[in-house]
Amino acid sequence: MILPATLLPAVFFYLFAGMCVACAFMVIAGRNTVHSVLYLILAFVNAAGLFVLLGAEFLAMILIVVYVGAVAVLFLFVVMMLDVDFAELRQGVLQYLPVGVLVGVIFLAELLMVVGAWVIAPGMPQSISAPTPTTISNTEALGRVLYTQYVYYFQAAGLVLLVAMIGAIVLTLRHKPKVKRQNIADQVARTKETAMDVRQVKSGQGL
Amino acid sequence: MNAVALSSMTQALPEIVLAAGAMGLLMLGAYRERSTQAVNLGAIMLLVAAAVIAASIPNGRIFGGSFIVDDFARYLKILVYIGSGAAIILSLTYLAAEKQEKFEYSILILLSTVGMGMLISAGDLIALYLGLELMSLALYVVAASNRDSVQSTEAGLKYFVLGALSSGMLLYGCSLIYGFTGNVSFVGIAKASGQGGIGLIFGLVFLFAGFCFKVSAVPFHMWTPDVYEGAPTPVTAFFAAAPKIAAMAIFARATISAFPAITLQWQQIVVFVSIASMALGAFAAIGQHNIKRLMAYSSIGHMGFALVGLAAGTAEGIQGVLVYMAIYLAMTVGTFAVILSMRRSDGMVEEIRDLAGLARTNPPLAFFLALLLFSLAGIPPLAGFFAKYYVFLGAIKAGLYGLAVIGVLASVVGAYYYLLIIKTMYFDEPAEAFSPVPFELKAMLGIAGLFNLLYFVYPAPLIVAAGIAAKSLF
Numbered sequence: 001m002i003l004p005a006t007l008l009p010a011v012f013f014y015l016f017a018g019m020c021v022a023c024a025f026m027v028i029a030g031r032n033t034v035h036s037v038l039y040l041i042l043a044f045v046n047a048a049g050l051f052v053l054l055g056a057e058f059l060a061m062i063l064i065v066v067y068v069g070a071v072a073v074l075f076l077f078v079v080m081m082l083d084v085d086f087a088e089l090r091q092g093v094l095q096y097l098p099v100g101v102l103v104g105v106i107f108l109a110e111l112l113m114v115v116g117a118w119v120i121a122p123g124m125p126q127s128i129s130a131p132t133p134t135t136i137s138n139t140e141a142l143g144r145v146l147y148t149q150y151v152y153y154f155q156a157a158g159l160v161l162l163v164a165m166i167g168a169i170v171l172t173l174r175h176k177p178k179v180k181r182q183n184i185a186d187q188v189a190r191t192k193e194t195a196m197d198v199r200q201v202k203s204g205q206g207l
Numbered sequence: 208m209n210a211v212a213l214s215s216m217t218q219a220l221p222e223i224v225l226a227a228g229a230m231g232l233l234m235l236g237a238y239r240e241r242s243t244q245a246v247n248l249g250a251i252m253l254l255v256a257a258a259v260i261a262a263s264i265p266n267g268r269i270f271g272g273s274f275i276v277d278d279f280a281r282y283l284k285i286l287v288y289i290g291s292g293a294a295i296i297l298s299l300t301y302l303a304a305e306k307q308e309k310f311e312y313s314i315l316i317l318l319s320t321v322g323m324g325m326l327i328s329a330g331d332l333i334a335l336y337l338g339l340e341l342m343s344l345a346l347y348v349v350a351a352s353n354r355d356s357v358q359s360t361e362a363g364l365k366y367f368v369l370g371a372l373s374s375g376m377l378l379y380g381c382s383l384i385y386g387f388t389g390n391v392s393f394v395g396i397a398k399a400s401g402q403g404g405i406g407l408i409f410g411l412v413f414l415f416a417g418f419c420f421k422v423s424a425v426p427f428h429m430w431t432p433d434v435y436e437g438a439p440t441p442v443t444a445f446f447a448a449a450p451k452i453a454a455m456a457i458f459a460r461a462t463i464s465a466f467p468a469i470t471l472q473w474q475q476i477v478v479f480v481s482i483a484s485m486a487l488g489a490f491a492a493i494g495q496h497n498i499k500r501l502m503a504y505s506s507i508g509h510m511g512f513a514l515v516g517l518a519a520g521t522a523e524g525i526q527g528v529l530v531y532m533a534i535y536l537a538m539t540v541g542t543f544a545v546i547l548s549m550r551r552s553d554g555m556v557e558e559i560r561d562l563a564g565l566a567r568t569n570p571p572l573a574f575f576l577a578l579l580l581f582s583l584a585g586i587p588p589l590a591g592f593f594a595k596y597y598v599f600l601g602a603i604k605a606g607l608y609g610l611a612v613i614g615v616l617a618s619v620v621g622a623y624y625y626l627l628i629i630k631t632m633y634f635d636e637p638a639e640a641f642s643p644v645p646f647e648l649k650a651m652l653g654i655a656g657l658f659n660l661l662y663f664v665y666p667a668p669l670i671v672a673a674g675i676a677a678k679s680l681f
Contacts, residue, residue, distance in 0.1 A: 152219075152270035156325060156337040159226060160344060163318050166233070167348035170311045171363075 013053055020046040033079045041072045058139040218267045218276040221257040221284060222324045228253040229317040236310030243310045247299060250313035251292050254320065258288040261324075266679075272392055273334040279529075280328045282676035283456040286533055287327065290449030291320040293540045293651060298441030300645040301547055305555070307353050307439065315352075316445060319345035323453035327460075331392040332381045335457055339377070339421065342450060343370050349445070350438040362437025369420070369430045377417025383410030393465035400468040408472050414461070415476050421454035422510045423503075425483035435503035440555065443499055444543035447506050452532045455510070459517055459525055463680050470520050477518040478610055484511025485617035492624045498546055498559050501624065502539075505583060508621055509535055515607075515614050516598035522677045524601030529673035534582075534594040534662070541579045541655025548572060548644040548652075559628055564637025572644065573632045575656040580629055582659040584622035590662035597670075 023043035030036040044067045051060035136144075146154060216223065228249070236246045261284040268275050295313050302308045322341030329335040347370060351363020385391055387406040388399035400407060420427040435443045462473055488508020495501040513535070516527035549556050566573040582591035595618060602611045644652075662669075 149271055152273055153333055153337060156334070156341065159318065159321065160337065160341050162230075163315065163341060163344045163348070166311055166315060166318075167344065170309065170315070170348055171351055171354055 009053055013050070016046045016049040016053065019043075020050065034076065037072060037075045037079055040075065041068050044068050044072065056138060058142055061139075215269055218264055218269045219274055219328075220264055221261040221288075222321050222328075224260060225253055225257050225317055225321045225324070228256075229314050229321070232310070232317070233314050236314065243308045246310040247295060247313050250295055250317050253317060254288045254292040254295075257320075257324075258285050258292075261285055261288065268330060270334075272394065273331045274325070274328050275330040276328060278676045278679035279456070279460065282529060282672055283327045283452060283532070284324050286452050286536055287320060287323045287449045290452060290536050290540070291316055291323075291445070293536075294441060294445035294448065296647050296651060297444050297540070297543060297547055299647055301439070301441050301555075304550070305353075305439070309352065312349060312352060315345040315349050319349075320449065323449060326453045327456045329457060329460070330394070332385065332396075333391055335461065336374075336378065336381065339417075339454075339457070340374065342453060343374070343421070346370075346446065346450060349442050350434055352442065353439045356437075356439075358437040359439060362434045365437075366430055366434045373417050373420035373427065376413045376420075380410045380413025380415075380417060383407070383413065386410075393461065396465040397467055400466055408469065411466060411469070411473060412476065415473070415480075418454060418458045418461070419480055422451055422458060422514075423507055424480045424510050424514060425487045425507065426480075428484065428487065428507045431507055432500045432503040435506075436497055436499045440499065440543070440547055440557070443502070444540070444547070447502060447539045447543065448536050451506065451510065452536060455513055455517075455528065455532055458514075459528060460680060462517065463520070463525065474518055474520055477514055478607065481511050481514035481518050481610065482613050484508060484514065485614055485621075486511075489617045489620035492621070495624070496559050498549075498557050498562075498628075501559065501628075502542065502546070505621070505625075506539070508617065509583075512595055512598055512614060512618070515610055516601045518607060518610060519598075519601040519605035521601060521605050522674075522681050523604055524598070525677035525680055526670075526673045527598035527601040529676050530597045530669060531594040533669055533673070534590045534659075537655045537658045538579055538583050538591060541575065541652055541659065542583070544648045544652040544655065545572060545576045545579070548641060548648050550642045551639055552642060559631060560635075561638055562628060562632050563635035565632040565641075567637045568640035569644075572641070572652075575652050577629045577632065578656050578660055580625040584625040585618045586622070588663040590659040593662065593666060 020043050023039045023046060026039040027036045027043065030039060044063060048060040048063040051057070051063060232246045232249045232253075235249070236242050239245075261281055264276060264281075266277050295316055298312065302312065319342050322338050322343075322345065325334060325338030326342055327338075329338050347363055347367040350366050351360050353359035381391075383406055384396060387404065387410060388396045390396050390399055416427060419425075420430075423431040435446065438446065462477070466473055484507050488504050488506075488511055492501050492504035492508070495504060509531075513528050513531045516524040516531060518524070519527070546557065549561060551561075562576075565576070578589065582589035585591045585595045595614070599611045599614055602608075602614070
């Protein structure tokens with residue numbers, strides 16, 4: 001069966017959205033924590049697919065690179081390194097499920113009401129200072145302005161990261177003078193004269 | 208697509224010099240053993256250079272209007288550089304004596320100062336947020352810099368968690384403002400703010416919550432006493448001066464230049480925050496026995512007084528705020544020079560009862576502290592009186608009589624605990640004498656004390672400079 005072209009985005013939307021919700025549920029329902037993190041990664045990938053459908057391909061790629069590539073891997077490390085009994089933490093989930101569902105339904109109802117009633121200020125679209133370009137892709141649009149128009153923000157963000165790095169070092173690095181470390185240069189520089197001490201030991205006497 | 212020419216960055220020269228200098232000093236500190244002294248000296252010289260450059264660069268808006276240099280920015284930047292330089296000088300002996308010498312300390316202060324400069328010059332919400340984070344992130348680290356002390360790490364962590372919360376609120380406010388005006392630049396927001404409606408006011412409230420946290424105004428003051436008490440004393444001296452000035456600067460700039468169309472709405476918030484801060488500063492300080500906690504409540508109160516001028520929303524009110532911040536800087540630096548001199552043979556002390564009988568054991572120190580406390584209380588003819596006079600004058604001219612009256616009453620209540628310290632120093636039985644005061648603390652105390660004492664002789668330069676600075680905002 002061949003789908004009409006107009007139907008295709010809708011099909012993919014429901015595919016990605018459904019997968020995303022299912023994965024999100026599995027994150028909290030999974031028995032094994034490592035599986036939970038893997039489902040989380042799958043949820044991220046599906047969310048990235050949704051962004052592609054919206055035409056925000058740069059955001060989609062960033063989501064994959066940052067969340068899947070860095071954050072999720074960090075989670076995996078934490079999960080594997082910490083000795084936390086997640087099965088115990090999760091006890092009583094079913095007990096709280098009705099309340100959770102109720103809260104979720106209330107949130108959904110509120111969201112629907114907000115979307116229905118909230119009107120963006122009518123004159124606002126005319127005063128937008130930087131409208132979205134329609135002729136170029138958003139990756140290219142970002143690339144054109146990031147190092148030119150927005151170079152100041154870019155550099156400022158760099159300084160913030162520098163402070164974060166210095167701060168992490170100041171607060172955690174400890175110089176321990178008593179720790180024995182391997183110093184290859186010292187080892188290579190040793191000669192027979194500096195490393196060995198030849199003594200003549202007479203028989204019957206100790207050193 | 209227009210590339211930024213190097214010559215168009217002249218206005219950002221103080222920040223560039225400070226940032227590049229900080230990185231140079233970082234290299235020096237990392238690759239040379241025992242270079243802390245050199246780094247400290249270099250940091251002070253960089254701040255002096257930045258102040259000279261800031262005083263001499265021409266006005267202008269660069270980076271598409273996100274970085275503004277005007278008389279307002281120039282005046283406040285010089286104050287901030289003085290505050291940061293004073294904080295480094297005040298820390299020299301303390302950190303060496305407590306064996307907490309680290310070259311990163313001055314570098315973090317320098318980078319924080321870069322953030323303050325960016326904050327003062329910010330012309331849009333993104334520059335505001337980046338400046339604020341650069342300033343705050345370095346502050347969190349220096350608050351926890353004495354990592355072997357539980358109090359210091361607690362102070363750093365508390366400040367960090369609450370600071371992250373306030374950043375979140377500020378960002379939420381920014382996003383609402385952007386959503387309802389379609390602009391991030393203050394100029395654009397001002398143009399579109401007439402039609403922002405209720406959503407814009409929501410955003411404004413959240414933005415103000417973030418600002419109030421940074422200036423430690425009630426009801427976002429709760430971090431202040433704990434952080435002031437827990438952080439190492441020179442760090443507290445730094446917190447009390449420069450960051451407050453920068454935060455107050457952006458508070459004034461954002462409200463005056465971005466929201467003139469909804470003045471009535473933000474005025475209510477500022478009036479409430481101001482009254483609450485003055486009242487809490489006056490009453491909560493009475494029961495304190497730790498002088499650093501007392502200074503925390505005192506600074507909350509002083510921010511309340513400064514906000515009286517902002518509440519007026521006029522050039523005179525802003526002039527009052529600017530004069531207030533300059534005099535507040537002098538009073539704070541002087542008072543902390545005394546607190547840092549409270550050292551006995553067995554270490555630092557910070558209780559008010561340790562000051563008992565100081566007039567007999569060290570008369571000059573007692574005299575200068577009494578002078579500064581009278582000034583903090585706002586007793587004429589000391590500088591602190593004029594600071595309050597100008598903000599109240601601004602409020603009265605704007606028709607805020609009630610606010611001015613409450614302010615005067617709060618300052619009368621506040622005078623009680625300042626006078627209590629003076630009574631302890633002059634009329635109580637002497638406690639054990641303090642160790643000799645190091646030279647640089649004497650010098651800072653002398654300069655700050657004489658400024659407070661002799662300000663009334665020749666007040667014109669500061670008033671005129673503040674007046675010009677305030678006018679450039681309107």
